[in-house]
Amino acid sequence: MNDDSRELHKEGQEKEGKEHVGGKGSEINNKHTGENSEINTASCELSQESNILQHPSTPPPTYSGAINVDGNKEKPLCNSSEEERKIPPKETEMLFKRLEHQDKCQTNWSPKDFLQIGRPVKQTNEISEKDLSYAFLQRLMMLDYRARYIPVKQKSLDVSNSQAVQISKSEDTDDDDLDALYSTNTESDQSQENHVHPMDVQMAVFHCSDSFLKQKMTTKLSQCQYALPLLVPDLVTTNIECPLWTFREITKTWKTSTTKDNSTTVTMKSMPVYKAETPMVSFFRLGSMSLSKSQLMNTLINERHNTFFHRNCPGSTKSRHLMDGVAEIAWYCPAGKPNDFFFDCIAFCNLHGDSLAIVKQREILTEMSSVIVVLVPTLEKSHESSAVISMLYKSSKPLIILSADNECSAVEIKPQKYKLGLKERSQSDVSEELKKIIRSILCGPHTSFQLETMAKVSRVRVDEDTEVCQNGKSAAMELTKLIESMDVSEIKDKFLPCQGQLWHKWCKINKELHHLKGHIEKEKDQKIHQLMELRQKQCDVSNSKLMRLFTESLEGLPPNDREFFLKWTQILIDPLSTDDLSSILQSYDETWSEVLVLKKKHEKSAQLNEKQAELEHLSKKLQSATFGLEHFFREMGQIYEAHKSLKRPSLGRRTDWTKYPELAADLMIKGHPMEMMDGDAGHVPLVWISSLLKEVIKKLGDQKVFVLSVLGVQSSGKSTMLNAMFGLQFAVSAGRCTKGAYMQLVKLSEEIKKDYKFEYILVVDTEGLRALELAGNATLHHDNELATFVVGLGNMTLINIFGENPAEMQDVLQIVVQAFMRMKKVKLSPSCVFVHQNVTDISAAEKNMDGKRRLQEKLDKMAQQAAKEEVCDVECFSDVIAFDVQKDVKYFAQLWEGSPPMAPPNPGYSESVQELKAVILSKASQSSGILLSHFNAKIQDLWNALMNEQFVFSFKNTQEIAVYRKLEAQYGNWTWALRSEMLNIENQLYPRIEKGQLDKVDKVYLEKQMSKTYTEITKAIVAYFEDDKDQEMLVQWRGRFEIKIKEFHEELVRGVKRKLDEVIQQNNARKKLDNKMTEFENKLFQESKELAHKLKCTDADEEELIAQFNTVWSHWVKELTSDTKPIENISLEEDQFNVLEDLGVECSLIIESNQSQKYKNLSETGNYCCYRTHKKSQKLYEESQQSQKNKRKADRDTGKQSKSLFGFVRQFIGKASTTQQHEEEHKSKNSFQHEEQEMIRTFINQVEQECLEAMKSKPVVTRGYSSTYLQELAKHVKQRVTEFESEREYTFKKEFTVDLSLYVFDRAESWLLQSHETYKDNNDVFTYLDGKKKEYYKIFKSFCKGSSSAIVFGEMMCKNLKVSAVEAVCNKTGVDFAGEMMCSFPAFSGNRLNLEKHVLASLGEKKDFNRFITYIRNPRRQVEAFIKEEVNKYMFATQKGKAQTILNKNVEDITRLVRQALFGATDEVKKKKGDIEMWVEEFSSKLRPNLTLDTISCQNFSDINNFDFLKEEIEKGLKNITEDMSSLSLKKVNECRQKPEQILIDQLCNCCWKRCPFCGAVCTNTMKDHSPDKHSVPFHRPSGVKGWHGRGTVDLVIDFCTTLVASDRSFYPEHDSEKTVPYKQYPTAGEKYASWSITADASMLAYWKWFVCHFQKKLEDYYDLKFQGRGEIPQQWKHLSKKDAIQSLNEMCSL
Secondary structure, three states: OOHHHHHHHHHHHHHHHHOOOOOOOOOEEOOOOOOEEOOOOOOOOOOHHHOOOOOOOOOOHHHOOOEOOOOOEOOOHHHOOHHHHOOOHHHHHHHHHHOOOHHHHOOOEOHHHHOEEOOOOOOOOOEOHHHHHHHHHHHHHOOOHHHHOOOEOOOEOOHHHOOOOOOOOOOOOHHHHHHHHHOOOOOOOOOOOOOOOHHHHHHHHHHOEOHHHHHHHHHHHHHOOOOEEEEEEOOOOOOEEEOHHHHOOOEEEEEEEEEEOOEEEEEEEEEEOOOOOEOEEEEEEOOOOOOOHHHHHHHHHOOOOOOOOOOOOOOOOOOOOOOOOOEEEEEEOOEOOOOOOOOOOEEEEEEOOOOOOOHHHHHHHHHHOOEEEEEEOOOOOOOOOHHHHHHHHHOOOOEEEEEOOOOOOOEEEEOOEEEEEOOOOOHHHHHHHHHHHHHHHHHOOOOOEOHHHHHHOOOEEEHHHOHHHHHHHHHHHHHHHOOOOOOHHHHHHHHOHHHOHHHHHHHHHHHHOOOOOOOHHHHHHHHHHHHHHHHHHHHHHOOOHHHHHHHHHHHHOOHHHHHHHHHHHHHHHHHHHHHHHHHHHHHHHHHHHHHHHHHHOOOOOHHHHHHHHHHHHHHHHHHHHOOOHHHHHHHHHHHHHHHHHHOOOOOOOOOOHHHHHHHHHHHHHOOOOEEEEEOOOOEOOHHHHHHHHHHHHHHHOOOEEEEEEEEEEOOOOHHHHHHHHHOOOOOOOOOOOOOEEEEEEEEEOHHHHOOOOOOEEEEEEEOOEOOHHHOOOOHHHHHHHHHHHHHHHOOEEEEEEEOOOHHHHHHHHHHHHHHHHHHHHOOOOOEEEEEEEOOOOOOOHHHHHHHHHHHHHHHHHHHHHHHHHHOOOOOOHHHHOOOOOOOOEEEOOOOEOOOOOOOOEOHHHHHHHHHHHHHHHHHHOOOOOEEHHHHHHHHHHHHHHHHOOOHHHHOOOHHHHHHHHHHHHHHHHHHHHHHHHHHHHHHHHHHHHHOOOOOOOOHHHHHHHHHHHHHHHHHHHHHHHHHOOOHHHHHHHHHHHHHHHHHHHHHHHHHHHHHHHHHHHHHHHOHHHHHHHHHHHHHHHHHHHHHHHHHOOOOOOHHHHHHHHHHHHHHHHHHHOOOOOOOOOOOHHHHHHHHHHHOOOOHHHHHHHHHHOHHHHHHHOOOOHHHEEEHHHHHHHHHHHHOOHHHHHHHHHOOOHHHHHHHHHHHHHHHHOOHHHHHHHHHHHOOOOHHHHHHHHHHHHHHHHHHHHHHHOOOHHHHOOOOHHHHHHHHHHHHHHHHHHHOOOEEEOHHHHHHHHHHHHHHHHHHHHHHHHHHHHHHOHHHHHHHHHHHHHHHHHHHHOOOOHHHHHHHHHHHHHHHHHHHHHHHHHHHHHHHHHHHHOOOOOOOHHHHHHHHHHHHHHHOOHHHHHHHHHOHHHHHHHHHHHHHHHHHHHHOHHHHHHHHHHHHHHHHHHHHHHHHHHHHHHHHHOOOHHHHHHHHHHHHOOOOOOOOOOHHHHOOOOOHHHHHHHHHHHHHHHHHHHHOOOHHHHHOOOOOHHHHHHHHHOOOOOOEOOOOOOEOOOOOOOOOOOOEOOOOOOEHHHHOOEOOOOOEEOOOEHHHHOOOOOEEOOOOOOOOOEEHHHHHHHOHHHHOEOOOOOOOOOHHHHHHHHHOHHHHHHHHOOEOOHHHOOOHHHHHOOHHHHHHHHHHHHHO
């Protein structure tokens, strides 16, 4: 049978089964057939409620216990003994098999099986029997009371066979029709099964659940206003169990009204139901009845709701297997209104089945009851029930007998003994009379019932008697003994001191850290000290006995015992606060109502103030009266934070505080909610939460979660909605509303996990916005803070709006819209769904459309208002967040179906919850979620930003920063791979161009050579962005980095082409010389050969040969260069002097500057006051200078200048500084602002850059040096100084122009000398010939000794080989060594930030003030110096062996290449019978591209034909070359063209060098142009390090800009600004500030604090300013060591 036909068959069975259910459910025995049919109440039989399970061998159910026509009963099952009454295992097995519960009898269901998110519950009749239990539980968890009425899919073989009504098979004759009509039964298929009874499903699930699921299930049944199992027969034995444990979480609330002196007082009571002492009314049925006892009981409790399931309920069947013998209990709770049925809480107990047979339960209930109600078919003495009735009548218990065969009204036979007839009476009449009787009885003295007393009943086994439950209870009892009879606030003060005043003070001071004024760093240090003192106090009081017992139990108990321990602890401590809460809440309600009335009068009276103060007092009382498990975990968190912040060792004698996060993580994984934000303190314990989540990650792995957060007004049903949606356990009862924020993990079921990209949903529940408890406090700020926090955390936020009050809605929307606006500005993009709860008519489509339109309008309006506040260009809400009002707004029916406390939940509410869940899961399926580690970081980031108030400016996405830094490191690897490949290509092409063998390099050729590497890199980039675990976060940078790599590649190609083109240009410029050289070489060769032949016969020694050669060499050189002049060396110092003098600068000034060398550090000078003068005193200064002019001229004429000028100039300057001028300078010194100093410094750097660029554009390499180049520089300097002065109120003295000119000359000097040297090497004949002298002496010497041409050629070839091989080896080693350092040297193997950290660490280790100043003034210069220093150290000291290994490998590679080329060329020429020219060509081609040889003219060696001999000669020479190269010094590598240090400088310094506008710290972004990302650096420093000082003072600024941006201070954006800008709004001060991201870090970096203390005096002298006043160095800084300083660099990098 396939699934479809099976379902249809089952459906048919269900329909057939329903035909047996009559209107009243009464049945008779037909005298003709013995079958059942309807009868009147006089002759009734065993109906559904007495239909005890039959033995499998008995006939179908309709026959069991039937009555014959005479009214004499056959032996009914009810007379059998209790042992015989036990449910046959086979019957139970059949039921469990149908429900597929077989395996659950041994392994029970637990909450974790249902605390999972599965597919939404179907609201159709497509549920099969095997899914019944799961569907029942799911719906029950969602508070859907229709869980009992789940239609089941019927089995059917064929769709066509499925019939709504069964058709008789009789033939078509009139008689047959009449027979069929009068027949009691059609020819039905008696073998068909009835569908499973709904209560059998409930009890089957109950039996197959563990204690915790039973408890959860019972709690939900209670919330659905259903009766709960009180006595449950064991399925196998005769034992009766009371599931007392399942009642432990149920709290009942009711109101009682008392009337006195014509005034009614309503008192609210709320207490755990197991503690409630109430009267209990028990109902028994003795024998068979047509009237449903359960239905009658429902009319006494709630006429509109079936509290007890009865035969007329939907889905009821005759075959009921698990309910007989079960006693159910329900409570009536009055609402304190006149129409209440009863005026106090009453328990009603219903014993299912025939109580004649169920003796044990009947006796137990009789004993426990306050009133007993008995239903009997007749009151005849002959009836079998008479004995039981007689016993009950004689007992002292009030008794009400309901007789089915009596028509009489209520009669009190004797006191508290009543009789009431049922015959021919309506149920409502009976119900009303019953209520009157019960009220009457209970008005007098009566016994009370308390659930807890069931544990003392000897014949009842209580489920709490299990060992694990008792273990948990005893541990909890031991704990609660300490606090019994104590006030809640007293308990907290004595046993939970860490979370009280100490923690609240800590939070207050911590918040104050973000509102500093005055002496910021000093104040900050004081507050940090206070925080540490508070942590110390927390540590001192953290060893309370209560917490010790709690944590030891958590750690020591096995998992199951621990769960019981936690439940028991909550159960036992709940009553401590429940009593107080009820009275406080009542007082609060009354006072709040009074306040509202007074406020409506619109006047501020003393009475209003008094009531508001009273309300505030009640709010605090309410806060201190709550006490739950969350307070224990909060205390654990505070103990952990206190010890961790002080780095205290744990105490061995108790649970180690370091294990607290692990203990909490275990519970969180099991589904316990954990407090994220302390609602009382309004603070997030970041250290605790971070450690807790890290432990969760350790246990689960770094799982992806979808974060669902909820916002809404207090008491708007947020927690109830979440609990119903996901089966969670957030607090929802009165006075226990969520405070702060809680998080709970919910796993996705295996069934649906494949459809999502995450494993869990992490639900964040929050306290209500505008919570009444916070009335009178800074409510709006608190709400904004909370909203921003949870909206930022969530992948999706549910905004819960309660009711249709426009004012309330507006307040919530304003807060929410602003929170989303902030998320947009910090690039977080959560989604949202609006949930509109408690809407009166959710079915009215037109009304809903109108509501949505109004909501959209409100949202748009709020978005526009928020945009003004957050300075953002927004027109409507959809500009802020992706929002579709049609899809993202859900309307919820009101929660209760009627008026509490007796109203059940509205089924429409459950449907709404399901629809919302489907929407959430649908949206979640499109999300990738967030890793738990990222979520952890996000909590830190959001909270830290919120602490700074200016959220958008303060927000720092730590996880994003970490991912970006990792990406930067990868970017470094990619660029290095491209650069190293390009360097190799350059090494191949450069020698060929240099030796004139290549005169053109095409860009396309270079790109082709690079194509393989570039393709590999682009593939690696794609793989990284697509496969990395952070791909969702990386995607925002992908396009930019791909473009950057492309640009980098193009820049590399252009750069190498430019370099090679310059070499080609140089070659072209010396072509004339090269032609001469070729001619010279031929002549020299011939001359040397001829001279050697002349002296060949002589037996001359070495000295004589040298003498002979020198004689002729001088002659040859003279002859060859008769018409050529040598290129002279240049004298820059002399030219500089002359250039400045020609510009009118006094020589004395030039000489003094040269001697003082002050100009060399001009850009790093601390104070430029000595260079400037006010324009009004400039005239006096110029006159003073002019008065000495003639005297200086005379001195120069007499030739005394060199001896006396410096002393004369000093004397002159001393005289020129008149008293007036000196006073003027001194007066203005303090007012010369730091900003102006920085402008001068910037100006100097700009001029330097301009001059260097101008100089480097000159053709010095190709045409040589000219002094006019210096003249141009000097004129440019003078012109720029004049321009700068024209915009200032002061001018510079001439000394400044001189020093600036000399400074520029000094910076250009090295490049000029090097370029001129290159020009000389390339173009000077004398230099060339001088270099050839040794070579031709060797040729001469060889010929003298009779060597053949082959030997001479071999020597020449070996000489060329050696030069080229050494050059190739050194260049290759330079690149390889740089690559090695890039991979293995820590400072170079990361991103730019990593390099900066090592530079600072190096500076700290050396403690050299001058190096620090270079770093502060010109960070790039110091970084380059660091790279050079580290390369030298690595190469020549720490890793010398590694460097030598790289060198040796390259020597071996080149040697191998030469040998292969030598053998290959020789073989090739011999085969082709070629000449020496062919051999040279073959040999050279086989060496390329790795080795390029100088061209050797073959015309002088045309006689060589023995190539084997030539090969042997070269081999001999190669051996010597290899030996020489093997002993190559590493210094040689560092002198080659491809210097490792320069390669690394080019690679590592090709980054951003922008500097912080406050402190001058350099941006640490690895990319040069990283727009639109803002500049950032973690190593900010006190602004005084850069020279900042207070306006109009000499006080250096000691504050860190990272502290200032969180303070309430302001600053002047420019030196001439008149208005200040708050530091918290620094981006609004202009582009240079807006381009930086400076987030508050409480100036944690100890490095610069140590630096300021260590170099205080030097810094003061350097800037001529003081660390005083507001710039006084805090005392705490002076305790920092160098070790602390360097360690802080590592800590900042890891943040």
